Amino acid sequence: MQHMATFFNEDNSYVSEQSRHKPGNIVLYLDQSARVIDYQVDPDLPLWLPKQLPCPISQFLALPSHTLLDALSQQTHQLIDLNLRHRDAGRLACRGWLEFNGLDIRLNLLDQTDLRKQLAAQETRLRWLTQSHEVLERLLYVQLDQLELESERLLAEICRCFQLPAAAIFMQDHLTQKLQTLHCVARELPTPEWFDPKEFLRISGQKAGVRQSDVCFWVEQKHPTLPSLYMVMSWPSTQEWQQTLQERGTALMNLWLAALQQRLHERALQESERAARLMRDQLELNWCEFYPERHLFSVTACSDDPLSQIENPKSISLDAWWQWIVPSQREGLALHWQESLLMQAPLKTTLSLMIGGQQVEYAFTLNWLQSPQGIRGIGCLRNIQQEIQVHQEAEQVGKRMSSLLETTPALIYVQSYEQGALSLSYCNAGSDHLLGWSEEAFCQQGLLALLHPEDRDLYAQRNQQLFQNGQASSQLRLRDAEGEWHHLLDEARLVRDPLGVPVEVVAIALDVTDLQQAQASARHYHELSIRDPLTGVNNPRFLQQQLQVELARAQRSGEVFSLCLLDLDKFKSVNDTYGxxxxxxxxVGFARIILESLRIQDLAFRYGGEEFVLLLPNTELQDACLVAERLRETLEETAVSSSLPDLRVTVSIGVSEFRMQDTALTLMERADQALYAAKESGRNQVKFSA
Ligand SMILES: Nc1nc2c(ncn2[C@@H]2O[C@H](COP(=O)(O)OP(=O)(O)OP(=O)(O)O)[C@@H](O)[C@H]2O)c(=O)[nH]1
Structure with missing residues (x-):
């Protein structure tokens, strides 16, 4: 019998003659009646073999094969799947090639029982995976944000339940497309920062006995906001895996859900605790709880408060809490406390606590609540340390201010501004010191009633200025309790509220009556010292002063001035004739005419007897002569004596103009020379010194 030299490998490729005896190979030789006339079989295969040959092919088969019968009758080469009889009533799943060569028929087969089993297992596994995928996907979608919290526990549980070597959850970054490990639980496996699925399987395979062909389970989660999430689980293929999944899968999912819910609940609690802390901190309040039955007092302090320094303030005994209170307050507080607890009435008091060696003041309130756990006090410890300090400082400032207000020699008053009118609302003792009015009497009468009638306009101006500029200075006369007038120097400020609306006027007034009088008498004495008592024009002493002033100014500025010397003509005869x-x-009449005819900057002096001098600043000789001439003419035509209206007198005038080298004497001398010339020339005329 000739044996053909072609055999198959398990992937149906031909193999060489030498390798035909490889494990799992079966070769059956048939005749035209489909009887097996010879065979070659791997001795390790548990194949049923006939005792006598030839025997019908049907005896080799565990199940009838129509394909084989058709192929034999039609004599067509083809690939055939057959179930051969197992030695122990089972069957061997074989795949092979049917070949016809003349009268020889050969069937080359390969036992694929294990491979088939594997394929079937894979199919079932994939079916389950599809279902699990849906479950997990739903679960992950709902709880995606919570996944991280529980994932480690979940993965550990997955590994335990399914006896997996490794399980991991990854997230895919949309930008880099890389997978980032969220969590990876695997026996002794490193957790790579970036995940390469193949690498993961390679490593996990090495470390935990997973083979590349093992099932790898992916759950891809497309979340609208988060990056894609992947879950990969791998496990060795075992006979029991499906059963394990079915039994434990649901329980596992429930477990995970429950864990997530618990976690959610805890997180909600944490959130509310955080919100409460935030609120406490913002309000700067410390909360406390008191459990009388458990003899417990707890404080939850805001972050900045000294109370937060106390270690473990949540669980102190009432006795420990009591030690914080300064000893002097304990007895009184204990009484209050008991009474409040008995009556279940709120307790409100201030407390001084010793914290870190320092005394800190608190406003303390405690309210009582009935709860299923018994009666409970809920309270608040508000730190009033700063408030007290501010209050004390304000009190001190207030005391200082009021003593200042009482002792100051000034009148300080406030006028309220309401409905467009100012009314006195406050004054200090200055009303009494300065004006003899009691504070009440002064405020009742008001400023206008006490104001000098002539100062009403000034007062109106002061108010106008106040509302325009926010401040005003004025000098007003006010009537005192005895009817005397006092000059008050008044400095007022307008006070506006934060919106800019005028609220009140605060003013301080000093009595300057004495100063006024002193100024008036000083003015009077000054007048006396520079005036000629008979005519009212300036006297010779003032002439000497003013001449020096004018000379200095002219020499400094180069500006000329002129001087006129006036002498009444034949005055002696007036005296002699009329007395x-x-x-x-x-x-006096002549002096009046002089004063009326002069400019404001010109000065007139009585030089002696019937002689007068005019000092004309910024006036050249020519203009000075015109002034003198006009004066001369006016005098000639004007009655100078009221007693003798017809009496006329004349005047002779000498004029000189400033020269750079002049002294008072030289200037006067030149004017005198000119006057002399005027007299000499027949009087009643003006002459000047060239
Ligand atoms: N009523 C009065 N006469 C005065 C005053 N001071 C001086 N006299 C007089 O004025 C006169 C000046 O006269 P005289 O100096 O001689 O010159 P006159 O008579 O004016 O003649 P001429 O200057 O040359 O034109 C004297 O009789 C003085 O007594 C005064 O204050 N009051």
Whole structure:
């Protein structure tokens, strides 16, 4: 019998003659009646073999094969799947090639029983995976944000339940497309920062006995906001895996859900605790709870409060809490406390606590609540340390201010501004010191009633200025309790509220009556010292002063000025004819004419007897002569004595103009020379010194 030299490998490729005896190979030789006339079989295969040959092919088969019968009758080469009889009533799943060569028929087969089993297992596994995928996907979608919290426990549980070597959850970054390990639980496996699925399987395979062909389970989660999430689980293929999954899968999912819910609950609690802390901190409040039955007092302090320094403030005994209170307050507080607890009435008090060696003040309130756990006090410890300090400082400032207000020699008053009108609302003792009015009497009467009638306009101006500029200075006269007028120097400020609306006027007034009088008498004495008592024009002493001033100014600025020397003509005869009194009247009348005819900057002096001097600043000789001439003419035509209206007098005038090298004397001398010339020339005329 000739044996053909072609055999198959398990992937149906031909193999060489030499390798035909490889494990699992079966070769059956048939005749035209489909009887097996010979065979070659791997001795390790548990194949049923006939005792006598030839025997019908049907005896080799565990199940009838129509394909084989058709192929034999039609004599067609083809690939055939057959179930051969197992030695122990089972069957061997074989795949092989049917070949016809003349009268020889050969069937080359390969036992694929294990491979088939594997394929079937894979199919079932994949079916389950599809279902699990859906379950997990739903679960992951709902709880995606919570996944991280529980994933480690979940993965550990997955590994335990399914006896897996490794399980991991990954997230895919949309930008880099890389997978980032969220969590990886695997026996002794490193957790790579970035995950390469193949690498993961390779490593996990090495470390935990997973083969590349093992099932790898992916759950891809497309979340609208988060990056894609993957879950990969791998496990060795075992006979029991499906059963294990079915039994434990649901329980596992429930477990995970429950864990997540628990976690959610805890997180909600944490969140509310955080929110409460935030609120406490913002309100700067410390909360406390008191459990009388458990003899417990707990404090939850805001972050900045000294109370937060106390270690473990959540669980202190009432006795420990009591030690914080300064000893002097304990007895009183204990009484209050008991009473409040008995009556279940709120307790409100201030407390001084010793914290870190320092005394800190608190406003303390405690309210009582009935709860299923018994009665409970809920309270608040508000730190009032700063408030007390501010209060104390304000009190001190207040004391200082009021003592200042009482002792100051000034009148300080406040006018409220309401409905467009100012009314006195406060004054200090200055009303009494300065004006003899009691504070009440002063405020009742008001400023306007006490104001000097002539100062009403000034007061209106002061108010106008106040509302325009926010401040005003004025000098007003106010009537005192005895009817005397006092000059008050008044400095007022307008006070506006934060919106800019005027609220009140605060003013301080000093009595300057004495100063006024002193100024008036000083003015009077000054007048006396520079005036000629008869005529009212300036005296010779003032002439000497002013001449020096003018000379200095002219020499400094180069600006000229002129001087006129006036002498009444034949005044002696006036005296002699009408008497000295008429002579005086003439002098007074002449002085009046001079004053009326001069400019504001010109100065007139009585130089002696019937002689007068005019000092004309910024006036050249020519203009000075015109002034003198006009004066001369006016005098000639004007009655100078009221007693003798027809009496006329004349005047001779000498004029000189400033020269750079002049002294008072030289200037006067030149004017005198000119006057002399005027007299000499017949009087009643003006002459100047060239
Ligand atoms: N009534 C009065 N006469 C005075 C005053 N001071 C001086 N006299 C007089 O004025 C006169 C000046 O006269 P005289 O100096 O001689 O010059 P006159 O008579 O004016 O003649 P001429 O200057 O040359 O025009 C004297 O009789 C003085 O007594 C005064 O204050 N009052």
């Amino acid at each position: 000295h009194l008429i002579g005086d009247e003439v002098l």
